[in-house]
Amino acid sequence: MNINREHQCDVLVIGSGAAGLSLALQVAPYGKVIILSKSSLNEGATYYAQGGIAAVFDESDSIESHIQDTKIAGAGLCEDDTVKFIANNAKPCVQWLIDNGVLFDREENNGKKPRYHLTQEGGHSHRRILHSADTTGMVMQNSLQNNAYNHSNITILEYCNAIDLITEDKIGGEHNKVVGAYIWNRRYEYVENIRAQFIVLATGGASKVYQYTSNPDISSGDGIAMAWRAGCRVANLEFNQFHPTCLFHPKAKNLLLTEALRGEGAYLKRIDGTRFMIEFDKRAELAPRDIVARAIDFEMKRLGEECMYLDITHKSIDFIKKHFPSTHIRLQNLCIDMTKELIPIVPAAHYTCGGIIVNQKGQTDLSQLYAIGEVSYTGLHGANRIASNSLLECIVYAWSASQEIIKKLRKKELPKKLPEWDDSQVTCSDEEIVIQHNWRELRLLMWDYMGIVRTNKRLARALRRIELLQKEICEYYSNFKVSNNLLELRNLLQVSELMVQCAMKRKESRGLHYTLDYPELQNNTAPTILIPKRKKY
Structure with a gap:
């Protein structure tokens, strides 16, 4: 018998790190929010971030210097408007964190009021990194999630995987409008759906495609893969920071x-x-x-x-x-x-510098769908992310997207009832080893062929093998009930394909993309943009 449950909210936030929690807290006074967390709430990349968050708090520093340092690290691919937008909004957005209980380290100031202790990291010309010793991410995560737990308008669903976005054409409307999502409840092992006026992807990056990664296990590119399948463009996925x-x-x-x-x-x-x-x-x-x-x-x-x-x-x-x-x-x-x-x-x-294309409000190509944080491509990082701009991007775009959502929230109504998940034709798998084997193979081939140094031959080998693995998993997905490992592998394969396609399109070495076949910089360069054809598997 089909078991199906449906949730309703004004804003569904998929992801529970700095970006997702910050947006949820800013939107919650204006509507009902559901935060979806694939594991426990604090198991994302934010919790493990050690260094800090970049912002100009010292009088000897300047916003212009922060902008220039970011652009130099980005190796000619940063988008000027985005860099200026984030640098100019850095201090007020970090102040919002402070006002919401995040404690950054301070130091003595010649008998005056203690000032923030600022450290310097790679690529920065000044000390501008606010931090909490070497556990900045943990302090931010704990503060934000405690506020979320205590907010009456926020519901938190832990151990739930987002499977796919639901577009309005499923209920008789336009394709380019997102109205909900299917989720898999890992605790009870059944599929639910969530109706929402707005959906925000804050799922982080995709470094789990590699054999060696600093990221937690949940960093499997879920948001990028879901957005691509729904019809969103992606950009610059050849730039994965090591x-x-x-x-x-x-x-x-x-x-x-x-x-x-x-x-x-x-x-x-x-x-x-x-x-x-x-x-x-x-x-x-x-x-x-x-x-x-x-x-x-x-x-x-x-x-x-x-x-x-x-x-x-x-x-x-x-x-x-x-x-x-x-x-x-x-x-x-x-x-x-x-x-x-x-x-x-x-x-x-370590860090995925490309992702879902968004504007300065965090809006994607699909109506009512937003993407913030590492899952997105804003143009901030270019060909290489400078240290400690990642948490900053999360906070600034959470603020920017929240303002846009709040502005539109009161004018919207919940979408019609969503179609139920149909698993009547699938069975429980007795071949979980297939997933484990394919998972290990994918991560090893990405490390060997799409790693720090690349060649045309290596990329071609990677793409051929990824396509074969996709066929296997497509068949598996069609015949067996979903599981955490199956959903993650499905997404990892999709994002790996996109990474390799981006790398094959870039005929130069720039920033994080280094190929022996094209060791020089091109004079004219631009973001690598991929446009999806609608496909289902």
Whole structure:
């Protein structure tokens, strides 16, 4: 028998990190909000963000400097209007966080009122990173979610996967209007649907397509894949940022070592203790992430080593424990004393710089559908994201999108009853191993063929294999009931295909996209835009 339940709300927010929670809190006074979280509420990438959030709070700094640093890191592909829009709105949006209980570190100020302690990270020319020690994301997440839990207009549904968006043509209207979504309740293992006036995708990135990633397990490109299937354009998915310094340790597969370590003076070294970044860039350890990651990758391959090393032992023990308490404790638990030992590191997939195309209000190509945070393409990051602009983008676009939704909210009515999910022709699978096998194969081929260094042949191999895996999963999806692993693999395959297609279209090396076949920059460059044909599988 079909089990179906339907929820109703004014605004459905899919995703529960900094972007989704911030928007929900700003919209909630004006309407009913449902927040959909694929796991527990705090299991997204925000919670694990260590470094901080970039904004001009120091008198010696300037918004213009922040704009220029962002554009330099973006390697000629940032959209000027977007960079200015975010930099100009950074301070008031960060102040909103502060007003809502987020505590950033302060320092003494010559007997005056304590000021915020600002750190400097790769690509920034000034100290402009507000932080809470080395657990900024955790502090932000905890504060925002506590506010959400206590808001009477917000309902939180945890352990629920969004399956697909529902467009109005399903109930006799236009295709380009989104009216709801199918969700899979993981706790009770049945499909529900949600009717909403507005839907906001805040699902984060897609770095789980790679074998090595700093991201939590839920970063499987769900929002990008759903939006593409519904008819949204995507852009710049060839630019996947590899964080230079993730811990290389068998018991810590995705422990990111914050950029602030290098910002506070840590060196990158070979196994013999010699520094190497000064041979690659005059900014040395403070060069943008793409340069640092390629340098580490180059040295590992040149020397045949499994890892390189991060060294902050020249700083005092008190300094290290004060600035990096969480990192110090976590490494100690793995029998690494960062006050005395070099830390083994490797690059790992970290941040998706492309995504669903949106305007400055977060609006996608589909009416009533918004996308904010890492899932979106705003034009801020260009070919490479500068450190600590990610949380900032989340907060600024959450504010911008919320203002647009609030303006329209009172004029809208809930859509008609949605079609029920039909699983009458599917059965329970007894071949879950197929998903596990295909999942491992996908992540390995993306690492080998679509990684830090690419070639035409590698990309062609990747695309051929992805298409074969898609056919297998399409058949599997058609015949068996949904599961968390099946839904994630379906989305990962879709996003992997889009990443490779974007990479094949870019005939140059720029920022995070480096190919041996086209090592030079093109004089005229533009975002890589893909336009979907409507397809179902």
